[in-house]
Amino acid sequence: MKAITGQKPFEEIAQLLGKCENVYIVGCGTCATMCHTGGKAEVLKMKEQLESTGKKVTGWMVIPTPCDTLTEDALKEDTEAIKAASCLLVMACAFGVQTVALYTDKAVYPALNTLFIGQEEAPGRFYEACLQCGNCVLGLTAGICPLVRCAKGLLNGPCGGSVGGKCEVSPETPCAWQLIIDRLKEQGQLEKLEKITPIRDWSTSLSGGPRRTTVKS
Ligand code: SF4
Numbered sequence: 001m002k003a004i005t006g007q008k009p010f011e012e013i014a015q016l017l018g019k020c021e022n023v024y025i026v027g028c029g030t031c032a033t034m035c036h037t038g039g040k041a042e043v044l045k046m047k048e049q050l051e052s053t054g055k056k057v058t059g060w061m062v063i064p065t066p067c068d069t070l071t072e073d074a075l076k077e078d079t080e081a082i083k084a085a086s087c088l089l090v091m092a093c094a095f096g097v098q099t100v101a102l103y104t105d106k107a108v109y110p111a112l113n114t115l116f117i118g119q120e121e122a123p124g125r126f127y128e129a130c131l132q133c134g135n136c137v138l139g140l141t142a143g144i145c146p147l148v149r150c151a152k153g154l155l156n157g158p159c160g161g162s163v164g165g166k167c168e169v170s171p172e173t174p175c176a177w178q179l180i181i182d183r184l185k186e187q188g189q190l191e192k193l194e195k196i197t198p199i200r201d202w203s204t205s206l207s208g209g210p211r212r213t214t215v216k217s
């Protein structure tokens with residue numbers, strides 16, 4: 001499971017950097033490398049682009065997992081070049097940007113948009129796997145999420161519009177409920193469809209404000 005990112009248009013990045021003339025670039029060796037948005041190749045390309053607009057790139061690094069607290073140690077490995085910069089441009093997901101910002105007092109700017117948490121279905125192609133609803137129903141739906149994979153987010157079976165196993169809203173996309181029913185059938189668990197999922201409590205979802213949880217040790 002990865003944080004799926006897309007690169008912001010260069011014009012937007014240039015606007016964010018504004019008057020910051022000396023830039024240090026941080027890339028990500030995990031998700032953003034896999035998405036081809038913040039690995040070594042993209043960092044070097046960004047360096048070239050910035051330099052072509054007159055910016056000075058004081059240095060760069062690709063941190064294996066910039067969303068992790070080891071980022072603090074990684075940044076210390078290039079202190080001088082970071083000190084020479086007026087800002088950091090982070091080519092990682094929003095978690096990476098926020099982690100880098102924890103360990104520097106310089107301005108930190110994102111070069112990427114964090115799109116969703118997803119899985120790779122083919123090289124370079126990702127699909128959303130979870131919208132972090134905070135109340136997982138995968139145990140009732142054969143491991144297929146109806147909230148992200150059904151166009152209508154239906155929780156109690158299909159809408160009835162599916163044709164040939166495809167979704168009526170998006171004919172290129174398999175009907176999530178057809179997939180769920182097929183898999184439950186294979187597993188001999190069709191009776192799970194008889195359980196009515198009550199009206200959802202969305203207070204656990206992202207739209208309920210910033211969520212917090214403490215993991216018990
Ligand atoms: S039911 Fe909620 S937590 Fe479970 S996969 Fe779907 S969105 Fe994610």
Ligand code: SF4
Pocket residue numbers: 149150151152153154157158159160161162163166167168169170174175176177178
């Ligand atoms: S056709 Fe299937 S995936 Fe599409 S909205 Fe209806 S139940 Fe959901």
